[in-house]
Amino acid sequence: MKPRTYTIHSHRGGSGKSVIASSIALELALRGYNVLLVDMDLRAPSLYYIFHEPLVKYWINDYLDGECGFEETLVDVSEKYGLRGRLTLSLANPDIEVVKDALTKTRKWEMNALKKLVKARKLASELGFNILIYDTSPGIHYSSLNTLIASDYAILVVVPDNVDVKGALSFVREIYDTIKTKAFLIVNKVPTSNRDEAKNIAKTLADQLKLPLLGAIPYYHEVVRYNGVKHMVLEVPEHPYVSDIRNIVDKMLS
Numbered sequence: 001m002k003p004r005t006y007t008i009h010s011h012r013g014g015s016g017k018s019v020i021a022s023s024i025a026l027e028l029a030l031r032g033y034n035v036l037l038v039d040m041d042l043r044a045p046s047l048y049y050i051f052h053e054p055l056v057k058y059w060i061n062d063y064l065d066g067e068c069g070f071e072e073t074l075v076d077v078s079e080k081y082g083l084r085g086r087l088t089l090s091l092a093n094p095d096i097e098v099v100k101d102a103l104t105k106t107r108k109w110e111m112n113a114l115k116k117l118v119k120a121r122k123l124a125s126e127l128g129f130n131i132l133i134y135d136t137s138p139g140i141h142y143s144s145l146n147t148l149i150a151s152d153y154a155i156l157v158v159v160p161d162n163v164d165v166k167g168a169l170s171f172v173r174e175i176y177d178t179i180k181t182k183a184f185l186i187v188n189k190v191p192t193s194n195r196d197e198a199k200n201i202a203k204t205l206a207d208q209l210k211l212p213l214l215g216a217i218p219y220y221h222e223v224v225r226y227n228g229v230k231h232m233v234l235e236v237p238e239h240p241y242v243s244d245i246r247n248i249v250d251k252m253l254s
């Protein structure tokens with residue numbers, strides 16, 4: 001069976017995609033799922049740092065450039081974090097020269113990259129992964145479009161400020177209607193500590209965007225403090241951010 005594939009997407013950078021992608025992946029692996037998490041944000045890679053700079057032999061960039069097989073990019077962190085299921089990463093290279101190179105790829109390269117993503121998904125299924133998660137670039141860059149095309153579901157992360165909302169409104173119609181990837185919404189960094197109020201703000205936004213709501217996450221300063229230092233799902237499991245993530249994962253699985 002093909003792994004269920006999700007792209008975590010947004011209109012703008014900084015909306016919380018990478019933290020959400022890594023938290024969801026960890027929570028799923030804690031529950032016993034075999035999860036493959038791929039950093040397709042070649043323009044601003046961050047999973048390498050979020051997962052504390054593990055030893056990487058080949059990057060996803062190398063695979064997309066045809067320099068190695070997809071298996072050779074995989075880094076298993078299940079044991080390191082004591083997870084019940086498997087959590088395997090395929091990481092993007094944060095080296096500045098490589099990031100610059102990723103900004104100037106040709107259309108031909110992008111088309112080939114799409115083929116490679118489809119191939120990677122097939123391999124993920126052969127390797128026994130149940131769930132494949134892509135963290136991606138914001139906006140309508142080719143790499144995010146490719147990733148969305150190669151996914152079953154898109155999870156759009158929106159911050160409820162007027163600029164992000166306005167952008168997201170035009171964005172949803174442009175992209176998800178065209179690609180026909182089933183999309184869900186997470187409203188992140190909601191500026192209130194009252195969870196009912198956060199939910200109401202998120203519901204209003206979900207209605208505006210006409211997307212089913214997967215979760216409303218308040219702004220928590222601990223998320224900033226722990227990012228790249230501690231995995232909250234593992235090390236601060238009593239924090240409300242983690243219960244928000246658990247609720248989202250429950251919905252993803254239902």
Ligand SMILES: Nc1ncnc2c1ncn2[C@@H]1O[C@H](COP(=O)(O)OP(=O)(O)O)[C@@H](O)[C@H]1O
Pocket residue numbers: 010012013014015016017018019020046188189190217218219220221223224225227
């Ligand atoms: N719910 C939240 N509350 C507070 N800060 C958050 C929250 N979610 C993410 N952040 C912070 O926002 C910043 C951007 O998050 P990141 O996941 O890197 O965004 P993206 O991948 O969309 O660019 C980070 O400093 C992160 O710690």
Ligand SMILES: [Mg+2]
Pocket residue numbers: 017018019041044046135
């Ligand atoms: Mg990111």
